[in-house]
Amino acid sequence: MGPDPAVAAVRVAVRRALAGLPADGMVIAACSGGADSLALAAALAFEAPRARPVRPAGGVTIDHGLQEGSAVRADKVVRVLAGLGLDPAGSVAVVVGERGGPENAAREARYAALDETALRLRATAVFLGHTRDDQAETVLLGLARGSGARSLAGMPPSFVRRPSGSEDAGVRYVRPLLDLDRATTRRACRAMGLEPWDDPHNEDPAFARVRVRHEALPALEKALGPGITEALARTGRMLRDDADALDEMAARAYADAAVQGEGGEGGEGGEGGGDGPAAGVVFEVERLAALPRALRTRVLRAAAIRAGSPPGTLAAVHVDEVDRLVTAWRGQRHVDLPGGVRAHRRYGRLLFGPAWAERADSGT
Structure with missing residues (x-):
């Protein structure tokens, strides 16, 4: 008997992403502890040893320090990553500034820490757990900003960041789960006995993305019928x-x-x-x-x-x-x-x- 269909779907997505990378070098899963990145980390831990050739795989979580007890939470995530078999598994504490607003500042701090970790470990790629739902939200936010085709194209399946002052070629980021929905990653976590952490910020209406997730998209589904998330994500792919x-x-x-x-x-x-x-x-x-x-x-x-x-x-x-x-x-x-x-x-x-x-x- 094979794995749960949701587990299989996440593993297949990760397997395909690994196949598209150079054969040597570590791959790191960036994991917040939420369902999406947790399912991604578990799939990477399963697939990396079975790749040909066998590929080293690690995991990292970023402690933004924005909530009480964030360091304790980060330690728990590290223990889960290590328990999955990812090695090395660690956390990086960052200081979030104010430039560009809270969401942008946290994002910049997070990527800077991931850049440094990947370069230090000479990683081939960093895997991110964004899903089709995240893609739809990104496209809708881009539409609201009126920033043109690039914003409407949403998040790329992969991209390279070149950190300031670095002589390296850059850090490659890959999003293996962009064709899967959030419900699939939650089902995968349940099937694997993993308990995801729900970030309170994901329920805070002060953030534009949260309002899109809990207000705008449900309203569009109600007014126009089901399939809005899939249509927005598909639009992003077509415009890219x-x-x-x-x-x-x-x-x-x-x-x-x-x-x-x-x-x-x-x-x-x-x-x-x-x-x-x-x-x-x-x-x-x-x-x-x-x-x-x-x-x-x-x-x-x-x-x-x-x-x-x-x-x-x-x-x-x-x-x-x-x-x-x-x-x-x-x-x-x-x-x-x-x-x-x-x-x-x-x-x-x-x-x-x-x-x-x-x-x-x-x-x-």
């Missing part, structure tokens, strides 16, 4: 190819329009802005104006992120205002962007950098 092609063209346009040697070389890093803020980004306005809008706005968004504007809070309205500095300039000096970044036009050039730097330069 288009967004990838446009982003590739935009990267070339970025390099062509950037002023070399003045902070203008390079483009947006992997997910989460892994390249880190640059001192400044400078473009020739004439070259930007000659681009189709679909490419130009991508270039402007990438420049704002490279200059330090958090991707999660940079919305289409911000990019549109910067675009007006290029296409509808009537002498306006600057546009203030999230993260203390300012875009301003001067002498036929468009500059992105810290707002304080431009104020200091003008003597205000």
Whole structure:
């Protein structure tokens, strides 16, 4: 008799993800202790020793320190990971700042810790437990922000982050469970005798994602019928190819329009802005104006992120205002962007950098 169908589904997803990686190197499961990442960790512990060749597999949990008793909770998760057979299994405590809002700040702290862990262990990849439900929520949040096709494309199945100051090729992240729903991971945990931890933050309506999960999506299901989650996730997949092609063209346009040697070389890093803020980004306005809008706005968004504007809070309205500095300039000096970044036009050039730097330069 085979495993429970939910367990089998999670294992198959992990097996396929492992098959798509280089044969050598450790794979790490990032585990919060919730049902999604716990089912992922258990599947990785099962599949890694059965891979050909056998693959080392570890697990890590991040202690954000945002709740009382978080260190105790992290220790419990580590014991579960070790009990599953993941080695090494450990936790990393982080300090969550305030930049870009609480959700973005926690995310940045988490990814920075995962980057460091993966590089230290020379891991081939870090597996994340995001599901189809998470994908649908991400697409709906992107729609609400009005940030274009890239936001509507949702989360990629895999991506590479290049930590600031690192000479390594970067850290690869993989989401094996994007085609599975949250109910499947819960069933898998029950079948394996694993008790997931439900983060209280996942029920806090102060967070936009929680409101989407418990209010917006149920309302859409009620008004339009079942299948909204699947439809949103499918839309994300369909838009990703288009967004990838446009982003590739935009990267070339970025390099062509950037002023070399003045902070203008390079483009947006992997997910989460892994390249880190640059001192400044400078473009020739004439070259930007000659681009189709679909490419130009991508270039402007990438420049704002490279200059330090958090991707999660940079919305289409911000990019549109910067675009007006290029296409509808009537002498306006600057546009203030999230993260203390300012875009301003001067002498036929468009500059992105810290707002304080431009104020200091003008003597205000």
